[in-house]
Amino acid sequence: MTRFYLFLLLLALCPMESAFSQDNEREDVEKVGDIFDFVLSQGSSYEWLRYLCKNVGHRIAGSPGGAAAVEYCKQMLDSIGCDKVWLQEVKVPYWRRGNVAECKIINSAVVGSTPLQVCALGFSAPTPSTGISAKVIEVNSISELEKMSDFKVKGKIVFLNKPMDPTKISTFSAYGEAGAMRTMGPNIAAKKGALGAIVRSLTLKADDVPHSGVTIFDSGNEIPAVGIGIQSANNLSEILAKDPNTKVFLQLDCKKYPDQITYNVIGEIKGSEFPNEIIAVGGHIDSWDLGEGAHDDGAGCVQSMEVLRTFKKMGYKPKRTIRCVLFANEENGLRGGTKYADEAKSKNEKHIAAIESDGGGHSPRGFSMDANTDILSNAYKKTQKYREILAPYGFYELVTGGSGADIGPLKSQNVVLYGYRPDSQRYFDYHHTVNDTFENVHKRELELGAAGISSLIYLIDKYGF
Amino acid sequence: MTRFYLFLLLLALCPMESAFSQDNEREDVEKVGDIFDFVLSQGSSYEWLRYLCKNVGHRIAGSPGGAAAVEYCKQMLDSIGCDKVWLQEVKVPYWRRGNVAECKIINSAVVGSTPLQVCALGFSAPTPSTGISAKVIEVNSISELEKMSDFKVKGKIVFLNKPMDPTKISTFSAYGEAGAMRTMGPNIAAKKGALGAIVRSLTLKADDVPHSGVTIFDSGNEIPAVGIGIQSANNLSEILAKDPNTKVFLQLDCKKYPDQITYNVIGEIKGSEFPNEIIAVGGHIDSWDLGEGAHDDGAGCVQSMEVLRTFKKMGYKPKRTIRCVLFANEENGLRGGTKYADEAKSKNEKHIAAIESDGGGHSPRGFSMDANTDILSNAYKKTQKYREILAPYGFYELVTGGSGADIGPLKSQNVVLYGYRPDSQRYFDYHHTVNDTFENVHKRELELGAAGISSLIYLIDKYGF
Numbered sequence: 001m002t003r004f005y006l007f008l009l010l011l012a013l014c015p016m017e018s019a020f021s022q023d024n025e026r027e028d029v030e031k032v033g034d035i036f037d038f039v040l041s042q043g044s045s046y047e048w049l050r051y052l053c054k055n056v057g058h059r060i061a062g063s064p065g066g067a068a069a070v071e072y073c074k075q076m077l078d079s080i081g082c083d084k085v086w087l088q089e090v091k092v093p094y095w096r097r098g099n100v101a102e103c104k105i106i107n108s109a110v111v112g113s114t115p116l117q118v119c120a121l122g123f124s125a126p127t128p129s130t131g132i133s134a135k136v137i138e139v140n141s142i143s144e145l146e147k148m149s150d151f152k153v154k155g156k157i158v159f160l161n162k163p164m165d166p167t168k169i170s171t172f173s174a175y176g177e178a179g180a181m182r183t184m185g186p187n188i189a190a191k192k193g194a195l196g197a198i199v200r201s202l203t204l205k206a207d208d209v210p211h212s213g214v215t216i217f218d219s220g221n222e223i224p225a226v227g228i229g230i231q232s233a234n235n236l237s238e239i240l241a242k243d244p245n246t247k248v249f250l251q252l253d254c255k256k257y258p259d260q261i262t263y264n265v266i267g268e269i270k271g272s273e274f275p276n277e278i279i280a281v282g283g284h285i286d287s288w289d290l291g292e293g294a295h296d297d298g299a300g301c302v303q304s305m306e307v308l309r310t311f312k313k314m315g316y317k318p319k320r321t322i323r324c325v326l327f328a329n330e331e332n333g334l335r336g337g338t339k340y341a342d343e344a345k346s347k348n349e350k351h352i353a354a355i356e357s358d359g360g361g362h363s364p365r366g367f368s369m370d371a372n373t374d375i376l377s378n379a380y381k382k383t384q385k386y387r388e389i390l391a392p393y394g395f396y397e398l399v400t401g402g403s404g405a406d407i408g409p410l411k412s413q414n415v416v417l418y419g420y421r422p423d424s425q426r427y428f429d430y431h432h433t434v435n436d437t438f439e440n441v442h443k444r445e446l447e448l449g450a451a452g453i454s455s456l457i458y459l460i461d462k463y464g465f
Numbered sequence: 466m467t468r469f470y471l472f473l474l475l476l477a478l479c480p481m482e483s484a485f486s487q488d489n490e491r492e493d494v495e496k497v498g499d500i501f502d503f504v505l506s507q508g509s510s511y512e513w514l515r516y517l518c519k520n521v522g523h524r525i526a527g528s529p530g531g532a533a534a535v536e537y538c539k540q541m542l543d544s545i546g547c548d549k550v551w552l553q554e555v556k557v558p559y560w561r562r563g564n565v566a567e568c569k570i571i572n573s574a575v576v577g578s579t580p581l582q583v584c585a586l587g588f589s590a591p592t593p594s595t596g597i598s599a600k601v602i603e604v605n606s607i608s609e610l611e612k613m614s615d616f617k618v619k620g621k622i623v624f625l626n627k628p629m630d631p632t633k634i635s636t637f638s639a640y641g642e643a644g645a646m647r648t649m650g651p652n653i654a655a656k657k658g659a660l661g662a663i664v665r666s667l668t669l670k671a672d673d674v675p676h677s678g679v680t681i682f683d684s685g686n687e688i689p690a691v692g693i694g695i696q697s698a699n700n701l702s703e704i705l706a707k708d709p710n711t712k713v714f715l716q717l718d719c720k721k722y723p724d725q726i727t728y729n730v731i732g733e734i735k736g737s738e739f740p741n742e743i744i745a746v747g748g749h750i751d752s753w754d755l756g757e758g759a760h761d762d763g764a765g766c767v768q769s770m771e772v773l774r775t776f777k778k779m780g781y782k783p784k785r786t787i788r789c790v791l792f793a794n795e796e797n798g799l800r801g802g803t804k805y806a807d808e809a810k811s812k813n814e815k816h817i818a819a820i821e822s823d824g825g826g827h828s829p830r831g832f833s834m835d836a837n838t839d840i841l842s843n844a845y846k847k848t849q850k851y852r853e854i855l856a857p858y859g860f861y862e863l864v865t866g867g868s869g870a871d872i873g874p875l876k877s878q879n880v881v882l883y884g885y886r887p888d889s890q891r892y893f894d895y896h897h898t899v900n901d902t903f904e905n906v907h908k909r910e911l912e913l914g915a916a917g918i919s920s921l922i923y924l925i926d927k928y929g930f
Contacts, residue, residue, distance in 0.1 A: 444631070
């Protein structure tokens with residue numbers, strides 16, 4: 001389909017538009033086409049991601065990898081020719097995985113010693129250096145655990161075993177539904193006197209790769225807690241069904257450390273007409289300490305940097321200030337997003353929109369939107385027009401709802417929030433695992449996302465709210 | 466989003482509908498939801514594909530692998546509980562790759578002997594057993610080759626080097642544009658006296674894996690012709706620019722054999738009300754003789770079989786006859802599709818619709834449609850309503866245009882043709898290569914396609930044309 005044809009199609013859909021808006025629409029279709037052409041043929045995001053994954057590697061906030069990522073992204077933003085690049089200090093909680101994560105079935109009438117594939121969950125307590133051994137009690141939902149008497153839980157390892165629902169079309173919906181098993185389950189188990197917690201990995205892939213992720217404890221309530229691979233979880237469940245007296249051995253040497261200093265990395269192109277109106281675009285620079293943080297969220301970082309590079313290379317001077325923000329500590333604290341919003345407020349900055357890409361580097365599906373009710377409806381109507389221009393590039397959806405953890409704190413400042421929504425089918429194959437690597441990100445899919453986000457920002461910048 | 470909410474949404478979009486159609490619409494939304502639930506939680510397509518890839522392997526029509534595939538798919542259709550399963554004999558051309566495909570740069574002032582990654586194209590002639598050595602002439606388009614004097618081409622190896630366009634959003638469009646370099650280029654070169662042809666692989670992935678595929682010669686005009694990996698193509702082009710006298714050595718032992726007998730594999734569920742109205746769904750059972758034919762087109766075969774299994778397992782009795790057709794010889798002759806349409810005509814069968822899945826096993830995007838002009842418009846309007854029901858499952862697009870090579874011959878019999886359109890970004894990473902393997906097909910993506918095709922057929926069956 002030629003762009004002129006696309007333009008005619010749009011005209012046919014809205015025949016009452018004025019000549020002025022027709023001219024604008026034609027220019028928009030052209031410009032969006034130019035942006036996609038540029039990113040798909042001359043983009044940098046894929047090579048940036050290669051470096052971030054292969055040379056920096058994983059980068060939990062406050063870690064040496066985290067510092068390397070901050071330095072690399074700052075250098076890249078400098079190289080783009082931003083008007084300003086700076087670091088915003090953030091104090092973050094710091095936890096290290098250590099070297100030991102051993103878990104095995106012992107003392108079962110059904111099998112002998114059988115290893116289980118596990119990894120520590122973020123903020124898990126360590127076990128004593130000799131490990132712990134205990135009977136296991138399986139629960140299949142948070143409410144089942146909550147209703148259970150302390151007596152049944154005390155001195156045991158609680159096995160939180162709820163599969164993600166394969167019939168949910170968006171895997172993020174299935175994740176949302178099952179996620180409390182990991183984030184809340186171990187803390188509830190600890191309060192009932194459990195010695196440890198084993199949580200079924202949040203994935204729909206039938207492999208045996210354990211998934212990490214944060215689990216949240218009341219202070220002083222921490223117990224050892226691990227994610228377990230799906231096959232191991234199924235094995236453990238079957239064996240428990242046959243022999244409820246089965247014991248499990250668990251050994252972890254992860255540890256919490258004092259808070260560390262790291263940074264939000266920020267670069268901007270100053271607006272030519274309304275420099276005080278800011279459009280922010282970002283991802284989170286930290287990643288879990290397994291794999292390479294490729295989809296989560298290296299992809300979102302390099303796509304956000306690509307927006308600025310694309311505008312600079314194409315010689316497009318935005319009317320408003322376009323700011324790329326790579327947030328610290330999304331995975332285990334959200335301190336970067338909180339700090340950014342707090343400072344924006346204290347400096348009286350006016351953000352009109354913020355876009356986050358934190359759903360992986362897969363093919364585009366569309367955007368979500370969120371804002372205070374008094375501004376959402378008007379912004380949605382405007383954005384629906386932009387989405388029509390983007391539909392031929394795979395941006396079919398515009399839904400309302402949560403649009404990114406890091407930009408969430410800006411909502412109360414009357415900012416229109418957008419979340420980039422890629423195809424979700426593969427995301428939880430890799431999420432928080434050793435398999436979240438560069439090889440699993442597809443160049444063109446990553447670039448389509450970067451081009452779509454750039455195009456949305458071009459349109460928001462042109463028309464404002 | 467609940468199904469009831471989906472239904473309300475559809476109501477809101479078409480408030481003038483009658484109570485009758487509202488009841489129907491509600492039932493349709495429910496039934497489509499049930500189909501997706503079933504396929505995503507109890508589907509067989511992924512395990513069928515595993516067997517077809519890992520135990521049968523590649524299966525060019527007429528080969529032993531081809532025979533194994535026919536037998537396996539027939540057995541699986543039998544196991545579903547079809548009302549009838551049969552084989553339709555097809556005589557197919559037969560060509561074998563052999564064991565040798567060597568290509569290297571020799572006698573260059575720039576480099577010494579440098580290997581190039583190549584594979585024979587389907588119907589390529591062999592070289593003499595000692596190979597051929599010749600100077601190379603590079604062309605970048607079919608028209609450039611056509612305009613070239615025979616004198617410049619004669620005695621040389623023609624290097625057809627046209628990259629696919631990365632700015633095309635659908636990679637199938639980019640493939641369509643560059644495809645003639647492979648299908649027609651070697652024959653044109655041969656007519657001008659070329660000794661051989663080297664064709665840049667039709668892919669956007671910057672690796673060095675050569676892609677095969679058919680090349681069509683006038684009978685008696687065959688010359689040795691290979692596909693070359695992208696990195697090798699770029700190297701060769703650079704070296705030729707520096708030293709136009711560079712020679713290449715080429716050795717191939719592929720060979721054409723007499724025609725062989727193979728089969729279209731067909732299974733059907735008889736319609737309960739209109740058994741003489743047939744809805745066909747299919748893919749092609751043959752694959753190129755590299756890799757495992759996973760995306761091309763094992764995926765389409767198992768999705769088509771899944772339609773029948775889903776209806777049987779859900780206890781749904783279609784009004785019309787639903788027929789699964791696994792076509793022979795799509796890759797190098799299209800004899801299966803031709804035979805099927807010929808026999809349908811001679812038996813006076815009435816097909817109302819035919820759906821083909823031959824675009825890979827990736828996440829759904831929608832459908833294409835094709836039909837004679839007098840019936841297309843009405844069918845398109847009806848289908849657009851069905852697509853609205855399917856949109857929440859990722860079926861966003863309904864476009865007109867070619868809808869599958871195998872079902873194409875049915876068009877003249879007033880059949881409405883549909884092509885399943887998955888996301889295209891990764892398809893040409895694997896297409897016709899050693900990498901078209903089971904591991905590169907994603908279970909849920911494959912199943913979403915199968916469920917969407919099943920749902921479309923449920924709706925066509927319910928309402929007819």
